[in-house]
Amino acid sequence: MTTTLSLLNHHLSLPLPYLLATTTEGEDYGKALAVSIALVGLSIFIFSRFFEEIAARIGLPSVLGDLIAGLVIGVSGLQIVMLEGGEINPALSHLIEILANSTPEQVQAVFDVPIPIIVEEYAEFGVVVLLFLIGLESDLKELLKVGFQSASVAIVGVTLPFILGFVGLTFIFHIPALPALFAGAALTATSIGITAKVMQDIGVLKSKEGQIILGAAILDDILGIVILAVVISIVETGEIDVFNAIRLILTAAAFMIAAVAMNRFFGPWFITQLEKLKSPNSRGMGSFILFIFLNFLAGVVGLEPILGAFAAGLILGGTKAREDLIDGVGVLSVIFSTVFFVSIGAKTDLSVLNPAIPANREGLIVAGFLIIVAVVGKVAAGFFAFSQEKINRLGIGTGMIPRGEVGLVFAGLGAATGALPPSIDVGIVLMVIATTFLSPPLLRLVFDTSESPAQPVPSDADGSS
Amino acid sequence: MTTTLSLLNHHLSLPLPYLLATTTEGEDYGKALAVSIALVGLSIFIFSRFFEEIAARIGLPSVLGDLIAGLVIGVSGLQIVMLEGGEINPALSHLIEILANSTPEQVQAVFDVPIPIIVEEYAEFGVVVLLFLIGLESDLKELLKVGFQSASVAIVGVTLPFILGFVGLTFIFHIPALPALFAGAALTATSIGITAKVMQDIGVLKSKEGQIILGAAILDDILGIVILAVVISIVETGEIDVFNAIRLILTAAAFMIAAVAMNRFFGPWFITQLEKLKSPNSRGMGSFILFIFLNFLAGVVGLEPILGAFAAGLILGGTKAREDLIDGVGVLSVIFSTVFFVSIGAKTDLSVLNPAIPANREGLIVAGFLIIVAVVGKVAAGFFAFSQEKINRLGIGTGMIPRGEVGLVFAGLGAATGALPPSIDVGIVLMVIATTFLSPPLLRLVFDTSESPAQPVPSDADGSS
Numbered sequence: 029m030t031t032t033l034s035l036l037n038h039h040l041s042l043p044l045p046y047l048l049a050t051t052t053e054g055e056d057y058g059k060a061l062a063v064s065i066a067l068v069g070l071s072i073f074i075f076s077r078f079f080e081e082i083a084a085r086i087g088l089p090s091v092l093g094d095l096i097a098g099l100v101i102g103v104s105g106l107q108i109v110m111l112e113g114g115e116i117n118p119a120l121s122h123l124i125e126i127l128a129n130s131t132p133e134q135v136q137a138v139f140d141v142p143i144p145i146i147v148e149e150y151a152e153f154g155v156v157v158l159l160f161l162i163g164l165e166s167d168l169k170e171l172l173k174v175g176f177q178s179a180s181v182a183i184v185g186v187t188l189p190f191i192l193g194f195v196g197l198t199f200i201f202h203i204p205a206l207p208a209l210f211a212g213a214a215l216t217a218t219s220i221g222i223t224a225k226v227m228q229d230i231g232v233l234k235s236k237e238g239q240i241i242l243g244a245a246i247l248d249d250i251l252g253i254v255i256l257a258v259v260i261s262i263v264e265t266g267e268i269d270v271f272n273a274i275r276l277i278l279t280a281a282a283f284m285i286a287a288v289a290m291n292r293f294f295g296p297w298f299i300t301q302l303e304k305l306k307s308p309n310s311r312g313m314g315s316f317i318l319f320i321f322l323n324f325l326a327g328v329v330g331l332e333p334i335l336g337a338f339a340a341g342l343i344l345g346g347t348k349a350r351e352d353l354i355d356g357v358g359v360l361s362v363i364f365s366t367v368f369f370v371s372i373g374a375k376t377d378l379s380v381l382n383p384a385i386p387a388n389r390e391g392l393i394v395a396g397f398l399i400i401v402a403v404v405g406k407v408a409a410g411f412f413a414f415s416q417e418k419i420n421r422l423g424i425g426t427g428m429i430p431r432g433e434v435g436l437v438f439a440g441l442g443a444a445t446g447a448l449p450p451s452i453d454v455g456i457v458l459m460v461i462a463t464t465f466l467s468p469p470l471l472r473l474v475f476d477t478s479e480s481p482a483q484p485v486p487s488d489a490d491g492s493s
Numbered sequence: 494m495t496t497t498l499s500l501l502n503h504h505l506s507l508p509l510p511y512l513l514a515t516t517t518e519g520e521d522y523g524k525a526l527a528v529s530i531a532l533v534g535l536s537i538f539i540f541s542r543f544f545e546e547i548a549a550r551i552g553l554p555s556v557l558g559d560l561i562a563g564l565v566i567g568v569s570g571l572q573i574v575m576l577e578g579g580e581i582n583p584a585l586s587h588l589i590e591i592l593a594n595s596t597p598e599q600v601q602a603v604f605d606v607p608i609p610i611i612v613e614e615y616a617e618f619g620v621v622v623l624l625f626l627i628g629l630e631s632d633l634k635e636l637l638k639v640g641f642q643s644a645s646v647a648i649v650g651v652t653l654p655f656i657l658g659f660v661g662l663t664f665i666f667h668i669p670a671l672p673a674l675f676a677g678a679a680l681t682a683t684s685i686g687i688t689a690k691v692m693q694d695i696g697v698l699k700s701k702e703g704q705i706i707l708g709a710a711i712l713d714d715i716l717g718i719v720i721l722a723v724v725i726s727i728v729e730t731g732e733i734d735v736f737n738a739i740r741l742i743l744t745a746a747a748f749m750i751a752a753v754a755m756n757r758f759f760g761p762w763f764i765t766q767l768e769k770l771k772s773p774n775s776r777g778m779g780s781f782i783l784f785i786f787l788n789f790l791a792g793v794v795g796l797e798p799i800l801g802a803f804a805a806g807l808i809l810g811g812t813k814a815r816e817d818l819i820d821g822v823g824v825l826s827v828i829f830s831t832v833f834f835v836s837i838g839a840k841t842d843l844s845v846l847n848p849a850i851p852a853n854r855e856g857l858i859v860a861g862f863l864i865i866v867a868v869v870g871k872v873a874a875g876f877f878a879f880s881q882e883k884i885n886r887l888g889i890g891t892g893m894i895p896r897g898e899v900g901l902v903f904a905g906l907g908a909a910t911g912a913l914p915p916s917i918d919v920g921i922v923l924m925v926i927a928t929t930f931l932s933p934p935l936l937r938l939v940f941d942t943s944e945s946p947a948q949p950v951p952s953d954a955d956g957s958s
Contacts, residue, residue: 059792062792062798063789063792063793066785066788066789066792066798067789069785069789070782070785070786070789073778073781073782073785074782077770077772077775077778077779077782080772080773081770081771081772081775083772084770084771084772084773085771090772090773093772127793142610145607145610145611146610146614149611149614305542305546305549306546306549306550307542307545307546307548307549307555307558308545308549308555309827310542310546312824312827313538313542313827313828313831314542316538316828317535317538317539317542320531320534320535320538321535323531324528324531324532324535327524327527327528327531328528328592333527333531355820355824356824359777359820359821359824359825360824360825360828362774362777362778363778363781363825366778
């Protein structure tokens with residue numbers, strides 16, 4: 029919930045004249061707000077649908093469509109969704125003035141205070157719901173089957189980009205330690221959705237390589253979310269306190285270990301108890317309460333709520349309610365995480381990378397560096413897969429490249445702390461876009477024209493792992 | 494969205510010291526907010542689940558459990574969820590101070606501004622989603638089968654309580670015209686869920702009486718929502734302007750007629766177009782966009798967004814996507830309309846009815862009057878059922894008694910306008926509670942020990958209508 033909170037703080041600390049404007053206007057102001065909320069909502073959902081449709085037709089993941097929709101309607105584009113203040117599109121303002129019979133000042137006041145609070149609250153709900161869903165979909169049983177091979181890929185694939193990113197930014201680009209730490213962390217987590225889809229299309233999802241990638245992606249979500257929770261807490265306090273860092277790492281690790289342990293016995297027991305209740309929707313609502321409770325618990329111990337949300341998903345992901353929960357949480361996710369992804373795009377100010385301005389060039393170089401580390405770090409990790417057999421190690425590494433959703437969670441939470449320079453925020457978003465764009469063609473390349481002989485057999489046959 | 498808006502106005506017009514407090518505190522304030530949001534959310538969902546479970550075990554509808562949960566945690570009870578300002582429970586404040594390491598002033602500031610904005614926004618989303626669902630579930634084809642009989646029951650059942658309520662409050666209790674008009678309107682709409690459940694339990698749902706009741710309930714939702722949309726607009730402007738009232742009635746009627754007409758051709762065509770899209774969830778998200786657009790359109794023409802939400806449900810309720818949409822919207826409704834129902838209970842200040850204070854006695858008498866009109870008006874309507882055969886007219890009227898969800902939508906929107914005296918707000922909530930409590934036992938009585946010979950045959954046999 030830090031996202032919302034920081035932004036709340038941010039917006040509530042706007043110049044008082046705006047706050048006063050919002051406190052004095054009455055009915056007309058109310059109608060301006062109603063019309064504005066509806067138009068912002070329509071923009072978010074219509075543009076995201078449009079760009080998701082284009083993404084689907086050219087074989088790219090939906091999340092990229094949402095992100096681009098955000099860029100188009102946000103501060104870098106049409107300026108309809110302005111989450112960090114600033115003047116909105118005059119045509120939009122004019123339209124609202126006509127529809128709501130209000131003044132330009134009223135419309136601007138609406139966009140300065142309540143609109144960002146409301147959009148950010150929905151986006152915040154979207155990100156925890158998304159992590160709940162990712163947790164539910166993480167199949168811990170599948171993971172055990174490919175345990176060692178996946179673990180080696182995941183651990184190297186998390187630490188290598190993290191260290192390369194942090195060290196490179198600190199020593200080559202002289203970026204301060206905290207932003208460098210954060211950018212390093214943002215390079216860690218793979219987004220498996222994209223890879224899984226492409227591997228399915230070319231028929232290698234059930235191959236040994238496919239299974240190792242799937243397992244490694246689950247593990248590196250877990251590692252990545254632990255790193256994120258710890259790094260964000262450090263960035264928020266503004267200093268690296270070694271004892272605090274160790275405490276946070278231990279707490280986060282304990283949280284995850286408890287969640288994995290509870291997946292086996294507590295989860296099924298909890299669902300059985302809920303099924304004894306007589307009121308309708310007890311199973312779903314009981315699970316939802318557990319989810320809120322763990323968000324809360326994570327927050328109270330000083331970690332990010334998303335860690336709690338993900339833990340709730342892991343705990344309930346081994347129960348017979350799993351499929352129903354995935355369906356239900358999926359409905360929430362499809363609506364609210366769209367708001368989250370669009371809001372990240374909307375906040376991304378591409379002008380900080382305008383190469384015409386000399387001062388921006390370093391930002392561009394940093395973004396380029398992040399992209400290279402993101403690709404190289406994961407590809408290298410593929411060569412650390414434990415295996416006696418000959419496997420397509422290049423394919424495994426390539427499959428780990430896309431950062432997608434989890435990378436965007438990093439970008440969103442990082443921007444919300446307000447502690448990162450804009451070039452790092454934008455660099456992370458560009459890194460997510462680039463890795464997501466790159467991986468489908470690269471994957472097709474390394475699996476189809478593979479030199480490693482063990483590979484291109486059409487799946488299933490060697491899918492026993 | 495009027496609910497939220499009025500409350501936003503209300504809260505943004507709080508004394509400046511609070512706003513200043515919220516603008517100056519930084520990190521600790523942020524953590525106080527995060528912890529407070531989580532605790533308020535947990536209270537809403539845990540208490541509503543607890544009272545829903547009790548309601549289920551004694552055969553009462555869930556909505557009553559939510560309402561009572563709201564009374565228990567709101568301004569009349571534990572003062573955890575305080576949506577209209579006021580001091581929160583000291584124990585809760587103390588807990589948050591400890592968990593978030595913050596001051597009592599910070600905690601109070603959090604509960605004065607952002608918490609009400611956020612809870613009201615979710616409640617507002619809950620009410621439009623609920624109306625979308627009610628619209629989807631309104632089976633217009635079933636309605637046609639029992640057309641005339643249901644129509645006569647519905648029209649009398651809407652106009653009789655409306656006129657009795659308005660005239661009685663104006664002439665007997667000398668209540669001003671606007672609140673009397675609103676209270677009259679709140680008496681109109683039947684909530685069919687409760688009756689349907691009881692009739693199913695005692696095996697008369699498929700009887701002629703059951704079918705007439707179901708049809709009349711759909712029709713009287715339509716009539717009731719039109720009346721609500723018009724009356725709220727009138728109450729908000731603060732005066733009865735005949736031309737404006739006629740314009741609103743015609744607009745609302747046109748909206749509903751268009752929705753019913755579009756149910757047949759536009760709805761199925763729209764779904765077919767969505768199915769041609771390649772991006773995932775196109776059907777659901779396209780429907781969601783139509784829903785937001787109609788909320789927006791209703792607001793722009795001066796009506797309540799709920800009218801648009803209900804219209805969207807009617808339009809899509811005749812398509813092959815209906816069942817999937819009901820499932821998806823049901824997930825949203827079970828979460829967010831719970832917030833809405835609990836928030837109504839939380840805002841209901843029962844102290845205005847404390848009989849120990851003489852000034853309150855008129856409020857109590859008004860509440861009693863509303864309950865009597867609510868029961869008598871609907872029971873009388875049962876005798877207007879068109880039918881040559883002998884049917885259980887008393888049973889039909891009794892089946893129309895419960896007000897439930899739609900009555901609460903009235904109460905919630907009415908309270909949000911700020912134009913009604915508290916005794917009317919509370920009177921409407923008590924009327925909803927009383928009619929909902931009364932109808933299950935009354936229904937069992939009139940159907941089981943019925944004197945009308947045509948009735949107690951065990952259903953199905955005469956279910957051809």
